[in-house]
Structure formats: C-alpha cells, structure tokens
Amino acid sequence: MSLNFYRRVAFGLSPHEKPDKDPLNWAINQLDTIPDLLWPGTIPTEKDLRKKYGEWVYGDREVLRKKFKNDKHAYRKAKDELRIKTGERYFELNEHAIRHFQTKYSKQPVFERFWLFWGNHFAISEKDFLAEFSTGPYQREIIRPNMVKTFEEMVQSVTTSWCMIHHLDNSESFGPNSKKGMEWGETINENHARELLELHTVSPNAGYTQEDVIQLAYIMTGWAHKWDRKNLETGDIWFDQEMHQKGDKVVLGVKYKNDAKRELAKVIHDLATHPICIKFVSTKLCRHFITDEPTDEMINPVIDAWNKSNGSLIEIHKAVITQAYKYNEITHKFHPPEIWLMQLSRMFDLNIPLSFEKMNYTFKIKPNNRQRQLSWILREIGHSPYRAKQPNGWSDLEVDWVSPELLLRRFWFASVELPMLVKSGNRSHGFILSCLKNNFEEHENMASLIDNFRFGTSDYDLGQKYGVICNLPGVLKI
Amino acid sequence: MNCTRRNFLIGGSTTLFLSGYFPKISFASMQKKNLIIISLRGGMDGLTAVPVIGDKRLKKLRKKLILEDVLNLNSDFGLHPKLEIFHKLWQKNQAAIVHATNIPYTGRSHFDGQNLMETGAHIPYKEKTGWLGRGLLASNIIGKGLAISLPMPLLLRGVPQNNNFFPSPDFVETKLIDQIYNEFKGEHNELIKSTLDTIRQRPLSMQIATDSDDRKKLALEAAKQLKDQSGPRVAVFDLDGFDTHAAQGGVDGAHADELEEVNKIVTILHENLGQAFDNTLILTLTEFGRTIKQNGGYGTEHGYGSAILMAGGLLKKSQVYTDWPGLKKKELFEGRDLNSTIDSRAVYNSAMSVCFNQDPEFLRKEVFWGDELPDLSQDLFKI
Numbered sequence: 001m002s003l004n005f006y007r008r009v010a011f012g013l014s015p016h017e018k019p020d021k022d023p024l025n026w027a028i029n030q031l032d033t034i035p036d037l038l039w040p041g042t043i044p045t046e047k048d049l050r051k052k053y054g055e056w057v058y059g060d061r062e063v064l065r066k067k068f069k070n071d072k073h074a075y076r077k078a079k080d081e082l083r084i085k086t087g088e089r090y091f092e093l094n095e096h097a098i099r100h101f102q103t104k105y106s107k108q109p110v111f112e113r114f115w116l117f118w119g120n121h122f123a124i125s126e127k128d129f130l131a132e133f134s135t136g137p138y139q140r141e142i143i144r145p146n147m148v149k150t151f152e153e154m155v156q157s158v159t160t161s162w163c164m165i166h167h168l169d170n171s172e173s174f175g176p177n178s179k180k181g182m183e184w185g186e187t188i189n190e191n192h193a194r195e196l197l198e199l200h201t202v203s204p205n206a207g208y209t210q211e212d213v214i215q216l217a218y219i220m221t222g223w224a225h226k227w228d229r230k231n232l233e234t235g236d237i238w239f240d241q242e243m244h245q246k247g248d249k250v251v252l253g254v255k256y257k258n259d260a261k262r263e264l265a266k267v268i269h270d271l272a273t274h275p276i277c278i279k280f281v282s283t284k285l286c287r288h289f290i291t292d293e294p295t296d297e298m299i300n301p302v303i304d305a306w307n308k309s310n311g312s313l314i315e316i317h318k319a320v321i322t323q324a325y326k327y328n329e330i331t332h333k334f335h336p337p338e339i340w341l342m343q344l345s346r347m348f349d350l351n352i353p354l355s356f357e358k359m360n361y362t363f364k365i366k367p368n369n370r371q372r373q374l375s376w377i378l379r380e381i382g383h384s385p386y387r388a389k390q391p392n393g394w395s396d397l398e399v400d401w402v403s404p405e406l407l408l409r410r411f412w413f414a415s416v417e418l419p420m421l422v423k424s425g426n427r428s429h430g431f432i433l434s435c436l437k438n439n440f441e442e443h444e445n446m447a448s449l450i451d452n453f454r455f456g457t458s459d460y461d462l463g464q465k466y467g468v469i470c471n472l473p474g475v476l477k478i
Numbered sequence: 479m480n481c482t483r484r485n486f487l488i489g490g491s492t493t494l495f496l497s498g499y500f501p502k503i504s505f506a507s508m509q510k511k512n513l514i515i516i517s518l519r520g521g522m523d524g525l526t527a528v529p530v531i532g533d534k535r536l537k538k539l540r541k542k543l544i545l546e547d548v549l550n551l552n553s554d555f556g557l558h559p560k561l562e563i564f565h566k567l568w569q570k571n572q573a574a575i576v577h578a579t580n581i582p583y584t585g586r587s588h589f590d591g592q593n594l595m596e597t598g599a600h601i602p603y604k605e606k607t608g609w610l611g612r613g614l615l616a617s618n619i620i621g622k623g624l625a626i627s628l629p630m631p632l633l634l635r636g637v638p639q640n641n642n643f644f645p646s647p648d649f650v651e652t653k654l655i656d657q658i659y660n661e662f663k664g665e666h667n668e669l670i671k672s673t674l675d676t677i678r679q680r681p682l683s684m685q686i687a688t689d690s691d692d693r694k695k696l697a698l699e700a701a702k703q704l705k706d707q708s709g710p711r712v713a714v715f716d717l718d719g720f721d722t723h724a725a726q727g728g729v730d731g732a733h734a735d736e737l738e739e740v741n742k743i744v745t746i747l748h749e750n751l752g753q754a755f756d757n758t759l760i761l762t763l764t765e766f767g768r769t770i771k772q773n774g775g776y777g778t779e780h781g782y783g784s785a786i787l788m789a790g791g792l793l794k795k796s797q798v799y800t801d802w803p804g805l806k807k808k809e810l811f812e813g814r815d816l817n818s819t820i821d822s823r824a825v826y827n828s829a830m831s832v833c834f835n836q837d838p839e840f841l842r843k844e845v846f847w848g849d850e851l852p853d854l855s856q857d858l859f860k861i
Contacts, residue, residue, distance in 0.1 A: 069542070069776040072731055127589060169587065191587065198603070332666040380646060382628050390593060392603060402669050403630045404677045405642045411654055412646035449657060467654040473667050 003439055004478040005328050009289060009321055010109035011339075012347040012439045015431075019438075024325045030108035031317045034148055037140065038105050039098040041356030046137035049091060050162060053133040054234035056086040061232070088132050090361045092386065093375045095136025097353035099385070100374060103342040104352065111147070114317050116339070116385075117288050119143045121281070122158045122200060123393025124167045124386065135386035138163035150311040151281065152272035155200060159192075159268060160223055162237050168192035168391065171224035171233065173217055175245025181221075188245075193217035195391050201271040202252075203280040212252055218245035219256060219263045278306050285316070287396050289324040291331040298323050334398035334477040337383035337410065344414075344470055347439050348432070350421040352377075377417060381409045398477070410476070415467030419459040427457040432465060442474060511792065512704045512758040513833040514713045514747065515610065515633065515826075516740060519592055520721030522764040523778060524785030525816060526733045527558050528575050528798065535805045539771040543778070545729055551575070555798045559729055560738040563745045567789050568796040572755075574858065576786040576825050577800035580766055580818035584811070586780035588721065591765030596632040598823050598846055607636030609826060609845050610712060616844035617834035621676075624703055624710035626696045631714050633763075641676055641710065643699055644690045652677060693717075697743045701750035704758070711833070715743055720764065726777040744789050756791030759829050759859065763822075769814050770805060781815035786825055792832060792860050799858060821851055828855040 005023050006012050013019065020026035037043055059082045068075035083089050106112045122143065124135040142161045146154035158164050165171055173193075174186035181187060193216040197208055222244035226235035239261040249256045249263065254270055256263050271277055282302040286294035305319030335343065345352040353359070353374045361367060369376075378384045382401075388394050395401065425431075432450070436443040449472075450465040469475065529548055530536060537544055548556030549565040555575070557565050567573035583594045590602035598609035614623060614637040623640035625631050634640050655674055662671040683699060690696065693715075703709040717739050722732040740762065748755055767784030783803070803809050803817035811817045823846055830845070831838035831853070838853040855861050 065777070125589065191590070194602075204604075390589065390603060398669060400630075402673050403625075403628075403640070403642050404673055404680070405628050405644045405646075407670070407673055408650050408652075408677060409628070409646050411652075412648060412650045415651060415654060416646075416648045449661075464654070467651065468657055471654070472658055473662050473670065476670065477666075 002329060002441055004441075004474070005325065006439065007335075007343055008328060008333060008478050009324055010113055011103055011343045011345075014104075014346050015349050015435060015438065017438075024322065027110045027321045027325070028318050030110040031114070031314055031321070032148070033108075034144060035102075035106050035108040035111055037098060037102060039101045039356065041097065041359050042094065043098060043140070044091070044094075044137065046134070046141045046162070049133045049137050050234045051231075052086050052088075052091065053129055054231045056082065056088050056129060056133070057232055057234070058230065059086065084366060085363055087361070087363060088129065090363070090367050090371075092132050092136065093367055093371055094359060094361070095139075095386065096375050096378065097356070097359050098136065098140070100342060100345065100353045104346050109346070110321065113289075114147060114313075115139070115144055117285065118147065118154065119385075120388070120393040121284065122154075122164065123388050123391060124163055125389060125391050125393070126387040127167055130163060130167060131384075131386040134163045134166070139386075147313055147317075149313060150272075151306075151313060151316070152269055152311055154313065155196075155268050155272045156265060158200065159196060159220075159264070160237055162225060162234075165192065165223060165225065165237055166233065168195055170220055171227075173221050173224075174243050175218055175221040177246050178221060178244050179242040180240075181243065181245070188214065188217040188221060190214065190217045193220055196220075196268075196271070199392050201268075201277045201280075202274050203276065205280060206252065206274065206276045208252055215249045215251045216267065218247075218249050219251070219267050221245045222261065223264065273311060278303055278311075282306060282316075284396070285320045286323060289320055289333070290327050291333055292397050292399075298327060328478075332477055334401060336394060336396075336401050337381040337406070338378060338385055340410070340470075340476065341377065341381065341383075341413075343475075344418070345421075348435050348466075349423060349426060350418065351423055352421055377413060381413055382406050407471075410471055411467055414470035415463040418466045418470070419462035422462055427462065429454045429457075429465075432469070436469070440474060446472060446474075509757050510707050510709075510711055510754075511833040511835075512711055512713070512751075512754065512790075513610075513829060514700075514704070514715070514758065514760040514790075516715040516717060516743060516760065516762045517592075517595070517631070517633065518720050518736070518740065518762050518764040519716065519718035520588065520736075520764075521591075521766045521768055521780055522720045522736075522762065522784050523722070523726070523733055523768040523781075524577060524579075524783065525767070525770065526726070527561060527737055527787065528577055528785045529556050529558070530554060530802075530805070531556050533805055536770065541772070542776045543726055543731070543772050547729060551796075551798060554802075558734065558737050560734050561741050561787070563741050563748060564787060564789060567748065571795045572789060572791055572793055574788045574793050574796055575798045575800075576788065576820060576822070576858070577798050578783045578803050578816055578818060579786055579800075579820040579822045579825065580783050581822050582818075583766065584782055586766065588765060588780070593632070595763050595765045598826070606632075608633035609823070610634055610714070610830070611636030611640075612845045613827075613830040613834060613836075613841055614712060616841060617830075617836050619711060619834060622709075622711040624700060624713045626700055626713060627716045628690075631716060633714055634712070639672070639676065641680070643684055643696065643703075645684075647689065693739065693743060694746060697746040698750060701747050704747075705751055705754045717743075721780075722768075722777045726772070732777075740787065748789070758790040759792045759833055760787075760789040761826065761829055762787045763826075767816050767818075770810060770816060771814065782811040783816035783818035786822060788858070794857065794859055799854075820854075821849075823849070824851040824854050825858065827851050828853055828858060831855055832859045832861055 009027050064078050103112050119139045124130050142157050146157050168191045169189045170192040173189040174181035176187045190213050194213050222240045224240050225233050226238050248258050282299050286298050302319045305315045309315035436446050449468050453461045453464050547559045564573040581595050583591050593602045596608045597605035599605040611634045621639035623634045625642040628644045700713050719736050726733045764784050768778035768781040801819040803819050831841050832855050842851050
C-alpha cells in the first residue's frame with residue numbers, strides 16, 4: 001500500500017509517526033470514539049459566543065447606529081472599538097487555531113477528516129456574523145458529537161441548531177395560518193426547507209416539487225430563536241406554536257398529521273432514511289475521499305453499510321475508508337487548499353497554529369499580526385473554512401480549485417511564507433529528506449529536484465525547496 | 479418629477495416589438511469588443527446613484543439621505559456627485575443608465591440574490607455556472623475571460639480556461655514552475671498542467687506582486703490586458719460594501735464611498751483603454767436595490783429595483799433608459815421598494831450579443847433558457 005493513503009484519509013505522517021503495518025486497520029480503528037479537542041488555550045462554548053454575538057449586534061444596531069447617525073467617521077471609530085471589545089475580530093482566529101491544532105496533533109486524524117467533511121456538508125456559509133462568532137462552535141458542538149451517532153441524529157441536531165436556523169432564516173418563517181402569521185400578515189421563508197432537501201438530505205435527485213418545499217417549510221415553521229429586546233436574534237432556539245402552520249402536511253407523498261413540534265422529527269426521519277438521500281450522501285463521501293467521479297461500484301458498499309447499520313455514521317465511515325483503501329492505487333484526488341496546508345503542517349511539523357499562550361487575547365486592542373497569521377494564510381490561499389460563499393459549502397471538485405491565481409497562491413505560500421513557519425531545529429536538508437521519506441514512495445525523485453539547494457538553510461533556500469516540493473503533482477493531489 | 483410611465487414607453491420600449499436581428503459583418507465587428515462587468519455586492523441603491531430630481535415623496539422619506547449637489551443628467555434624473563466619470567462620459571454619449579431594473583428576484587437575501595445575479599436563474603443555487611460563462615461558451619469564445627478576483631467568480635464559470643488576476647502580496651517566482659512542470663504527467667494532471675501553461679504565458683506585468691486590496695493597480699492591469707487585441711474580451715470586477723444599513727449618508731456617506739470605488743475603476747479603465755474604450759462596454763451588476771425610506775440608522779434596508787450604470791464607446795447614446803414605475807406608495811414594490819420594470823438580464827443578454835457578435839435570440843436560448851427577455855441592443859448599444 002502506498003504511503004499516499006495517509007494523505008488520502010488523513011494528513012500524512014508527522015516526523016514522529018511511522019507507517020503502520022496495517023494501514024486499513026490503522027484508519028478504521030480511529031472512528032469509534034470522539035477524540036478530545038487538544039487545543040490547550042480557551043475553547044469557549046457556543047452559548048458564550050452567541051452571547052458575544054448578541055453584544056456585538058445590539059451594540060452596533062441599537063446603540064451606535066442611532067448615536068452616530070450623522071457622522072460616519074465617528075460611527076466607524078466607535079464600531080471598531082466595539083469589535084475589539086466583543087471579540088468580533090478575534091474569535092474566528094481562535095477557532096482556526098483550535099481546528100488546525102486538532103488536525104495537526106490528533107491521534108485520530110482520520111476522524112478529523114470526517115469532521116471536516118461533515119462541517120462542510122452541513123455548511124454554514126458567510127452570512128451576518130456567523131463566521132466571527134458561531135460557525136466554529138457549531139462545528140465543535142453540533143457536528144462533532146454526532147459523528148458517532150446516526151446520520152438521522154446528525155440532521156436533527158443540525159436542523160434545530162441556532163447556527164443553521166439563523167443561517168437559513170427559519171426564524172423569519174411564519175405559517176400563514178398560524179396565530180402570528182395571521183396577526184402580522186407574515187408567511188413562510190422557504191430557505192431552510194429547500195436546503196434541508198437539496199443540500200442536507202435527498203438532493204434534487206429525489207424530484208421534489210416547489211409544493212414539497214412549501215409543505216416542508218410549513219412543518220418547520222415555529223423552529224426559531226427566542227427574540228427579546230436585549231439579545232435580539234441571538235436567543236435560544238425553541239418551538240413557537242404561534243408561528244406554526246396548522247393542518248396536515250404532505251412532503252414527497254408522505255402525509256404528516258398536524259402534530260406541532262413533533263412533525264419535524266418525523267419528516268427528518270423519512271428524509272434521512274430515504275434511499276435517494278443515502279445514495280446522495282454516500283456519493284458525496286466517496287467523491288471527497290476517492291475521486292471526483294465515483295462509480296456505483298465504489299459507492300454501493302457504502303450504501304450497503306448504511307442500510308445494514310441503519311445509518312450509523314461509524315459504520316458508514318468505516319465503509320468509506322475501506323473503499324478508499326481499495327481504490328487507493330488507481331484513483332486520484334485533488335486536495336483543496338486548507339487540507340493541503342494541514343498536511344504540510346503535519347508532515348513538516350510547521351509552526352501552525354501559533355502557541356496558545358500567544359493566542360491569548362485581552363479584548364483591549366486589535367489582534368496582532370501573529371494572531372491573525374493562520375487566518376490570513378487561509379484567506380490568501382483561497383480557503384477560509386468558515387466563509388464558504390454559498391450554503392453548499394466548499395467544492396470537492398478539482399475544477400473549482402484550479403485557477404491561475406489559486407495555484408500561484410500555493411507557490412507563494414510554500415516559497416515565501418512557509419520558510420518562516422519552519423521550526424529552528426528543522427531547517428537542515430536532512431530533516432526535509434526524512435519527512436519526504438516518511439510520506440512519499442517517490443521521495444528520491446523529489447529530493448533530486450531540490451538537490452541544488454542541499455547546503456542552504458536560509459529562508460530563501462528553504463523557500464526554493466518547499467516551493468518545489470509542496471507543488472509537485474503528488475502533493476497537490478494523491 | 480414630471481416623467482410618467484407613458485412617455486418613457488413611447489421613447490423606450492417600442493422597439494421591443496420589432497423582431498429580427500441582422501448581424502452586420504463589417505470591419506467594426508472584427509475589432510475585438512470588450513465586455514466588463516463590475517459586481518456591486520450588498521445591494522446598490524439606484525436612487526442614491528441616480529436620483530430622480532424633484533420627487534417630493536423621495537425627499538420626504540429620505541430626509542437625511544438627500545443629495546445636495548447632484549450632477550444633472552436630464553430634466554428628470556441626476557447623478558451622484560462621486561460618479562464624476564459617468565457625468566464626463568455622458569457628455570460624449572459614452573455613459574448611460576438603465577433605471578428601475580433588477581434581476582427577477584424579489585426575496586431580500588444577499589446570498590440568494592448574489593447567486594441569482596451571477597447564474598441568471600430563478601432558483602438560488604440551482605445553476606452551477608454563470609450567465610457570462612455560458613454566453614462565452616455559446617459564442618465559442620474560449621480562454622478570453624479575466625476575473626479580477628482570487629476564486630473564479632460564479633459569473634464566469636461554465637467556460638474553460640479563464641484567467642484571473644489577483645496577485646499575492648509577495649513576488650512569486652514563476653521559475654519554480656519551470657522546475658516542476660515536467661513532473662505533471664498523465665491525464666489526471668492535465669488540468670493543472672494547462673493552468674500552469676496559462677500562468678507561464680502570462681505577460682510579465684501580471685507576474686508582479688501587488689497589493690490586491692489596491693483596486694487601482696488591478697484595474698490598470700485589466701485595462702492593459704483588455705487593450706491587447708489578442709488579450710481577454712471579458713473582465714469581471716468585484717466590489718462589496720453596498721449594504722449600507724447605517725450612516726448611508728448623501729453626498730459623503732457610506733454609499734458614496736462605494737460609488738467612489740466604481741468611479742475609480744471606470745476612470746482608470748477609460749484612461750488606459752485608449753482607443754479600445756470605443757469598443758468596450760462596462761456594466762454594473764447588483765442583487766437588489768434598497769428601500770425608499772431611510773431606516774432608524776439613516777441607512778436603508780434591502781429592496782428590489784435598482785439601476786445599471788453603463789459606460790463605453792459601444793453605447794448608442796447618453797440616456798436614462800427606463801419604464802419609470804413611480805414612487806407613490808401604490809407604485810412601489812410591496813409598498814416599500816422601487817419597482818423593477820426591466821428584467822436586467824435583458825440588458826446583459828443584449829450587451830453580450832453586441833460584444834460577442836451573436837444573435838440575441840440565440841443567446842437568450844443558450845444562456846437564459848429562452849426566458850422572455852426583449853432585445854434591447856438597438857435601444858442601448860451600437861450595433
């Protein structure tokens with residue numbers, strides 16, 4: 001088995017790790033439990049961060065906008081101060097550190113790859129201040145704990161999470177015949193219902209109609225944040241009967257009797273266990289780990305595992321890994337920028353992320369450049385993970401990641417930025433060679449390409465070496 | 479405001495009923511024609527950019543947002559003072575406005591709206607390619623798209639081999655590419671290899687490091703490329719920050735700052751395209767306009783109808799092309815927004831037909847699924 005399997009399903013091997021005698025078992029054994037988050041710095045709760053979100057929007061919208069309505073300069077200044085005080089400029093940086101610390105040091109890197117996958121399947125795209133405050137904790141508290149449960153349980157948690165409800169506007173969706181809908185003349189917002197069908201579960205392959213979307217939106221009415229004057233839209237999620245559409249609903253030909261808050265769990269059960277959903281999500285998993293165009297032959301064993309285990313994610317993950325192993329030698333898969341960065345960080349033991357002591361924040365001044373570095377790099381290489389542009393998240397397809405500038409950014413990172421992230425003890429040529437040997441069959445060929453610089457240890461020399469290595473076809477993809 | 483729906487219909491839309499398209503094969507059509515789109519994300523306020531003059535209702539609803547020194551366009555419309563270049567070009571018949579227009583999207587979500595302004599579709603996220611990409615593909619113009627942004631914008635997707643320009647903050651040694659180029663073997667490495675080819679063929683000027691936040695430099699480079707007869711034929715700029723919920727201001731507020739950016743880009747393009755400006759169309763694109771009424775923060779909320787700012791030598795004449803719906807309460811969309819009486823996709827379809835030398839009818843079918851989009855090219859552009 002090629003060493004590239006460790007990059008196909010994980011992040012490659014760190015200088016302290018050796019290839020396992022049985023790579024398949026090595027990978028499969030990582031999926032039964034949820035590894036602890038290793039970040040030694042602060043890991044704030046979703047609820048705490050939502051409170052900060054509330055302070056920020058309240059302060060801006062209810063206080064500053066009114067106070068400085070005639071003075072855009074004073075308004076901007078006051079707003080910048082509020083950003084610092086509420087951590088609006090900081091928490092996302094901390095989340096990136098938590099995430100990248102995990103993928104670098106986790107003893108279960110294969111699990112972490114699935115964590116990234118599900119966070120992107122149930123993507124929170126760039127909207128309002130979700131990236132600043134909420135998407136990170138959503139990944140930690142909603143996605144992660146569900147990864148040893150069933151797909152259905154994952155969908156239930158995601159669908160009723162504050163983050164997703166805010167992201168897809170379900171709090172603005174009123175049953176037109178509900179008490180509040182009638183009083184205020186409001187109606188449904190179909191956003192969340194459409195994405196629950198299209199992106200999260202059955203996909204357009206199920207052939208649902210606009211009427212199905214409307215009916216599902218009716219079922220979902222009432223699942224909303226609790227609004228009050230102080231917390232605005234950042235209150236907890238509850239079921240507001242006064243927003244809920246009365247009467248029976250029919251989605252994809254199945255009738256759901258008028259049953260208030262219990263309707264949602266029933267319809268999610270039917271969607272999450274729908275054969276087309278199973279096929280859609282299994283395909284997406286195979287696309288992520290095996291190849292852009294997975295065949296039925298690759299996908300079917302995953303579907304079987306799904307059916308046999310009633311949607312147990314542990315069993316589904318194991319089946320995906322088994323297939324990835326089986327097809328490892330004959331398929332290729334391109335790595336999007338963030339995964340590429342994570343792999344470089346692990347394989348070459350880079351100084352990413354910044355130490356937790358240095359990430360410590362006082363809420364008195366803007367985060368410094370070092371604290372912003374990782375997030376800045378992610379943005380510059382085109383893959384700031386919590387800022388996907390659309391609710392369908394980041395693409396799994398090579399074609400979406402190959403543009404002239406996006407490739408040039410990788411050359412830039414590897415030759416200019418990366419040398420500054422090499423630890424002082426790791427600057428020798430021998431270190432690079434040992435990392436290559438640990439991770440690549442073709443290490444001798446790789447070494448020959450940088451041989452001209454074998455005596456150099458300056459930033460420039462390291463830039464020349466890493467600039468070449470990191471952009472070789474066998475590193476950009478497997 | 480003394481213009482009514484009626485007299486605009488007389489001036490504007492009669493040609494909607496003329497059918498037939500007669501492509502002229504002349505020397506002019508062999509010249510490379512450039513189409514430049516500037517995306518204005520966040521919702522550009524058409525009534526701030528191109529205010530109606532003397533509308534009492536607008537004055538009343540926007541006490542704190544009214545402009546003092548509008549540049550006059552005609553007896554009915556003015557131009558925001560920051561849009562100087564459009565005013566200058568207007569005198570030479572090289573600037574025009576389409577007003578009370580929008581993509582057919584009436585929700586008020588930026589995300590859905592921006593998706594639809596790029597795909598040109600009706601259902602958010604359903605289409606994975608952009609109308610401009612599809613238009614290029616249908617016209618068999620390959621490898622001629624230039625995006626001034628890091629990822630390839632959705633708007634340009636659907637046609638292969640686009641270039642983009644958004645240099646990294648430091649110099650990138652492209653000779654590194656030469657060192658590894660031959661390592662890209664086999665079919666599965668073809669896409670990367672051909673993209674490396676594109677990079678290697680880039681002119682030196684596109685290889686310099688620059689501050690990509692400096693839009694001036696980016697526009698300058700874009701102009702240089704577009705001017706080249708064998709260079710790109712399409713360029714896409716991306717601006718955001720039009721979502722001014724607070725301190726929107728009049729002459730000098732937050733919206734004015736954004737319009738100033740548009741002005742800057744068009745100024746640079748105009749100055750540096752030289753003769754090529756005569757064969758160029760520049761059009762803005764936004765997801766929606768903004769509410770008529772100012773909000774509690776002296777800003778505006780998400781609305782519906784907006785305006786398209788146009789510049790370039792391929793414009794027919796200086797004009798505010800509109801089927802003005804009026805601003806009385808009952809004339810507004812849902813009682814709060816300027817209505818849209820022109821599907822802006824008709825403008826873009828017509829612009830593509832002019833710049834790509836294509837039958838608008840053909841493009842309408844290939845790009846916009848045959849949606850009812852009148853051909854406006856004879857009204858708006860030189861054909």
